[in-house]
Amino acid sequence: MKNMEEGYREHLTPQFFMPELPLIQNFGDCPKRVREMIESASPVLWVDPSSAANRxxxxxxxxxxxxxxxxxxxxxxKPYDLSLHRRIQRFKDAKPAFSKAADLLLAVKWIGNVGSHGSAIRVLDVLDAVDILDRIIQQLYDTSAARIEKKAEEIIARKGLPASHIVSLPVPPF
Structure with missing residues (x-):
């Protein structure tokens, strides 16, 4: 390839990562099975984006x-199976506070459907689904805000002193 001064630059596309790259950094209190399914998409993402979308x-x-x-x-x-689309709608109806999360779930479902039915899907499409899932997990299962707020309350209560020093402080007489 010619150098960049002449108008060309090198372009590389990854095809495999070992170990695989994590798709989501913070799962919070996300259910284990949901996390496992998301993580199972990572090893196949670059070699088979359709399979990753399905996962x-x-x-x-x-x-x-x-x-x-x-x-x-x-x-x-008689009993019948509910489609994922109907299940998401029932989730939205049952938990109106998570209405926006339900709408996001539909987007992931559609990307997964494209991957499941053999249509061509790009890695970037799957990464869009990962971004959306990351947001859903934050909305439904992220406890970091509550944890940080509790930590701040504890620091305020001990007036900034390290927690390890609190047990050794003498209690003043009243």
Whole structure:
């Protein structure tokens, strides 16, 4: 390749990472099965983005399971399987506080559907789904804000002194 002064630059596209790169950094209190499904997409992302997309879709199924949204529904006639789309809608109806998260879940479902049905999907499309899942996990399971607020309260209560020094401080008589 010619140098950049002549208008060309080198362009490399990764095809494999060993060990695989983590797709999400902070899972908070995310259910183990959901986390496992998301993590299972990482090793195949660069070699088979469709498979990675399918695994992310499966993580949405696992999330619906965790949230208690049934896979089957019984009507008067007979029981039937609920589509993931209907399960997400039921999640939205059951938990209106997470309405925005439900809308985001639909986006991941659609990307997963494209990957599941053999259509061409790009790594960037799958990474979009990962970004969306990351946001969903923050909305549903991230406890870092509460943990940080509790930590601040403790520091204020001990007036900034290190916690290890608190046990050794003499208690003044009243």
């Amino acid at each position: 992310l879709r499966s993580s949405v199924e696992a999330l619906m399971d965790w949230e208690g949204i049934p896979r089957r529904w019984s009507s008067r006639a």
